[in-house]
Structures are given as structure tokens and as C-alpha cells.
Amino acid sequence: MSYDENLKNLEKIVAELENGNEQNVDELRKKIAEAKKLYEECQNILRQTEEEIQAITNE
Numbered sequence: 001m002s003y004d005e006n007l008k009n010l011e012k013i014v015a016e017l018e019n020g021n022e023q024n025v026d027e028l029r030k031k032i033a034e035a036k037k038l039y040e041e042c043q044n045i046l047r048q049t050e051e052e053i054q055a056i057t058n059e
Helices: 003-019 025-057
Strands: none
Touching: 003 025
């Protein structure tokens, strides 16, 4: 997925968690795990982009 797709899905999960609609602990754990995965993917994309920019500007 792209950064924007990951971020959109992450924001959706965070909004759901903030609303407190989730009462099932298993579903809550699943959403938290998915949010963590999406966050890490976003961080990786940003890190890669930063490295690419540094490589271009250092040439």
C-alpha cells in the first residue's frame, strides 16, 4: 500500500478507538496490532524517502 493509503487506514482505526465503539477485547487487540503495523509501514516509507532525498542532495 502507499503511504497515503496506510495513513488513511491508520487514521480510521485511531478514530474508531477514540470513539470507544469497540467493546470486544479481541477485536480491540486486533485493531491495535493493525494500527501498529500501519504506523511502522508509514515510518519505513518516510525513512526511505528521506534517504532517497539525502542521496540526491549529496550528489
